[in-house]
Amino acid sequence: MADFSRIAVLGVGVLGSQIAYHTAFSGYDVVAYDVDDEAVERARTRLGRLAERYEREVENAGAGARGVVERIKLTSDVAQAVSSADLVIEAAPERLSVKRRLFAAAGKAAPPHTVFATNTSAIPPSALMDSTGRPDRFLALHFSNLVWRHNIAEVMGTPRTAPDVYASVVGFAASIGMVPIEVKKERPGYVLNSLLIPMLKAAGELLTDDIADPTAIDDVWRIGTGAAYGPCEMLDIIGLTTAHHIASHGDAKQRKFAKLIKEHYLDKGRTGVETGQGFYTYPR
Amino acid sequence: MADFSRIAVLGVGVLGSQIAYHTAFSGYDVVAYDVDDEAVERARTRLGRLAERYEREVENAGAGARGVVERIKLTSDVAQAVSSADLVIEAAPERLSVKRRLFAAAGKAAPPHTVFATNTSAIPPSALMDSTGRPDRFLALHFSNLVWRHNIAEVMGTPRTAPDVYASVVGFAASIGMVPIEVKKERPGYVLNSLLIPMLKAAGELLTDDIADPTAIDDVWRIGTGAAYGPCEMLDIIGLTTAHHIASHGDAKQRKFAKLIKEHYLDKGRTGVETGQGFYTYPR
Numbered sequence: 001m002a003d004f005s006r007i008a009v010l011g012v013g014v015l016g017s018q019i020a021y022h023t024a025f026s027g028y029d030v031v032a033y034d035v036d037d038e039a040v041e042r043a044r045t046r047l048g049r050l051a052e053r054y055e056r057e058v059e060n061a062g063a064g065a066r067g068v069v070e071r072i073k074l075t076s077d078v079a080q081a082v083s084s085a086d087l088v089i090e091a092a093p094e095r096l097s098v099k100r101r102l103f104a105a106a107g108k109a110a111p112p113h114t115v116f117a118t119n120t121s122a123i124p125p126s127a128l129m130d131s132t133g134r135p136d137r138f139l140a141l142h143f144s145n146l147v148w149r150h151n152i153a154e155v156m157g158t159p160r161t162a163p164d165v166y167a168s169v170v171g172f173a174a175s176i177g178m179v180p181i182e183v184k185k186e187r188p189g190y191v192l193n194s195l196l197i198p199m200l201k202a203a204g205e206l207l208t209d210d211i212a213d214p215t216a217i218d219d220v221w222r223i224g225t226g227a228a229y230g231p232c233e234m235l236d237i238i239g240l241t242t243a244h245h246i247a248s249h250g251d252a253k254q255r256k257f258a259k260l261i262k263e264h265y266l267d268k269g270r271t272g273v274e275t276g277q278g279f280y281t282y283p284r
Numbered sequence: 285m286a287d288f289s290r291i292a293v294l295g296v297g298v299l300g301s302q303i304a305y306h307t308a309f310s311g312y313d314v315v316a317y318d319v320d321d322e323a324v325e326r327a328r329t330r331l332g333r334l335a336e337r338y339e340r341e342v343e344n345a346g347a348g349a350r351g352v353v354e355r356i357k358l359t360s361d362v363a364q365a366v367s368s369a370d371l372v373i374e375a376a377p378e379r380l381s382v383k384r385r386l387f388a389a390a391g392k393a394a395p396p397h398t399v400f401a402t403n404t405s406a407i408p409p410s411a412l413m414d415s416t417g418r419p420d421r422f423l424a425l426h427f428s429n430l431v432w433r434h435n436i437a438e439v440m441g442t443p444r445t446a447p448d449v450y451a452s453v454v455g456f457a458a459s460i461g462m463v464p465i466e467v468k469k470e471r472p473g474y475v476l477n478s479l480l481i482p483m484l485k486a487a488g489e490l491l492t493d494d495i496a497d498p499t500a501i502d503d504v505w506r507i508g509t510g511a512a513y514g515p516c517e518m519l520d521i522i523g524l525t526t527a528h529h530i531a532s533h534g535d536a537k538q539r540k541f542a543k544l545i546k547e548h549y550l551d552k553g554r555t556g557v558e559t560g561q562g563f564y565t566y567p568r
Contacts, residue, residue, distance in 0.1 A: 144508050152507045179507055181500045191496050191504045194489075195515065198482035205478075212475050216465045220475045223436045223463055224428050225518070228510025231479065 004115070004172050005029060008085035010078065010102055012043035015119060016091030018147045021050045023089075024072045025061070026176040031073045033081035040074045047072060058148050078102065079109035087172060089141060091119040099123065100131045107132035115165055117141035121193065124186055126158040135160040141169055142190050143178070145237075153178035154190040196234075203231035204247060204257035214279040236278035240271050288399070288456050289313060292369035294362065294386055296327035299403060300375030302431045305334045307373075308356045309345070310460035315357040317365035324358045331356060342432050362386065363393035371456060373425060375403040383407065384415045391416035399449055401425035405477065408470055410442040419444040425453055426474050427462070429521075437462035438474040480518075487515035488531060488541035498563040520562035524555050 006029045009020040016032070024030040034043050047069045054061040054068075075081050082088050088106055092098050103116060110116075116138045118128055129135035139157040144150040153173035157166045173180040183190050189197060206212055212220075218230020235243045240261050248258035265271070265278060272278035290313045293304040300316070308314040318327050331353045338345040338352075359365050366372050372390050376382050387400060394400075400422045402412055413419035423441040428434040437457035441450045457464040467474050473481060490496055496504075502514020519527045524545050532542035549555070549562060556562035 150508050150510075152504055154504070179503050181496065181504050183496055183500075185493070185495055187490075187493075187495050191490060191501055192508045194495070195483050195486050195501070195505055196509065198486045199479050202479050202482045206471075206475060209469070209471075211469055211471045211478070212465065212467055216467075217475055217479070219463050220436055220438070220465050221479055224434050224476045225480065226434075226512025234509070 004086040004168065006031070006084055006086050008033065008081045008088045008106075010081065010088060010090045010106065011092035012039070012046060012074075013091065013093070014046075015143055015145060015147075017043060017046040017050060018145070019089055019091055019119065019143055020072055021047055021054070021068060022147045023176055025054065025065075025068045028176070030071070031075060031081045031085065033075055033078050036076050040076050043074055044069075054148065078105045082106045082110040082114065085110055085114050087115045087117065087169070089117045089119060094120060094122045096123055096127065099128055103128060103131035103138075104133075107134065115139075115169065117169060119143055121189075124158075124188065125156060126160075126186060129158045129160060136162040137165050139166060139169060140183075140190075141173065142192075144192065147178070151178050152181050152192070154181040154183050154192065156183035156186060156190055158186060200231050200235060200243075201250070201254060201257075203235075204260075205253050207232075208253065208256045208260050232279040236272040236280060236282070238272070239274060240265050240278050243272075288370040288452065290315070290368055290370050292317065292365045292372045292390075294365065294372060294374045294390065295376035296323070296330060296358075297375065297377070298330075299427055299429060299431075301327060301330040301334060302429070303373055303375055303403065303427055304356055305331055305338070305352060306431045307460055309338065309349070309352045312460070314355070315359060315365045315369065317359055317362050320360050324360050327358055328353075338432065362389045366390045366394040366398065369394055369398050371399045371401065371453070373401045373403060378404060378406045380407055380411065383412055387412060387415035387422075388417075391418065399423075399453065401453060403427055405473075408442075408472065409440060410444075410470055413442045413444055420446040421449050423450060423453060424467075424474075425457065426476075428476065431462070435462050436465050436476070438465040438467050438476065440467035440470060440474055442470060484515050484519065484527075485534070485538060485541075487519075488544075489537050491516075492537065492540045492544050516563040520556040520564060520566070522556070523558060524549050524562050527556075 007023050009016055009032045012020060012032045012034045020030050020032040032043060034040050051065040051069050054065040090099060090102060092102050116132045118125055118140050119142055125140040129138045132138055139161045142154040144152055155170050170180040181191055187194060203217055206217055214232035218232050221227055221230040244258050244261045244266060247254045270277040273282050276282045291307050293300055293316045296304060296316045296318045304314050304316040316327060318324050335349040335353050338349040374386060376386050400416045402409055402424050403426055409424040413422045416422055423445045426438040428436055439454050454464045465475055471478060487501055490501055498516035502516050505511055505514040528542050528545045528550060531538045554561040557566050560566045
């Protein structure tokens, strides 16, 4: 099992910043890369805000939470970011060409022992595995938003991932306090979205067919299954722009749901939790 | 709005006993009917066991929990059960002929003002509405197992249910501490099962395609969505015999899942929580 100690995170957006912060918080040396000086500045702000959330929400984070940010090296030079990395975690935008280019650059600059992981939700890892030039040292490591609370990491190899590489990444996920979820074969949506999307689709159909109101749907789900949120609140958290985008590429029922989201929510500026208005008004 | 005070519960099985007990516990006069003296004896035992659970699990139930059982009148005479009922709640086995016969007998014996509700999960209420002879005073009132914890009651009318009858049953549900869920049109599965079944089907596919183990699937769901149980534990709670029955009537993928349940669980005597063995061993 590889003994990772230096981690590079490529892309410091919503999830990339959480991965970088949480990994550094767990004691690893972290270098975080983003495309240019401006993006690096935004990353710094994001990481600072995360430190504040850890102070408030994470047990024993305490005063040390801010020191974590100072320990993360930020750079807009990808070669420098990966030059001594044991593990590279890519969390760039969900565009095949962007991710391929990034893995190619990282593959060239990283030492031979480096392992590469993609956090992609939408792209099969086998579509990316060749970009690094070492498909046996490549796999998917998929985090969920709010990593300190929803602490799962889905580990999914391709047919060419070496078993010891897979095992070492499972070990790494556990070492930063994630529950590693071993996804045994490539599957779109991994496990979480394979379960979640059919339920959210069903909620969309209940709304478009006018069977029940959002609050009734969410009450049923929370009380009937003991869940923390109902599907409409989940859609608000995911963001209604994203929900609309996904539904508008679905079947006829889903496209009807996309229309409902657009007319009743997006066109009124209600995009979900991020704007404080979606199916509900936030904070609730 | 009708002012219900005397409630008849027809059928004192797993859910019927909970409905009868919880309604009496909430202060109503309750008569409970089952088919013969033997069934009535079993009902008495069931209600006694429920009282013990309420003592342990329900806040402020305390010493009064046992007295509730004594207040419930038990009978094997359906006419007597409904002779002065304001509301009749049917919770008989899920067979159309059984429910129709029961509603016909109750409809003949009950006063003109009586409202009739079915707790059916599987039969559309419009297939039963004529049996009582007063379809305008008929609707579905659907409880969830462990009514004191999963306190939702889905209220679903037929096209012929009178609005004031619907409103009075919504009011009744709230008065016994349920969150009334207004299901605006007839829908197989109401709201809860419309959401739950697609998610459970997806879990079945992940298992039959050998994508992840039951514990991984459940970890993802609990941690990723904040739910109390994952889908495999839900199937254990529903019972694997029931899960097998439903899956074996589904599409090709579901029939494959039925086969998996039979071979790996049922044939080994693992039927879920009721036998202490299913996907998991109980108590966990």
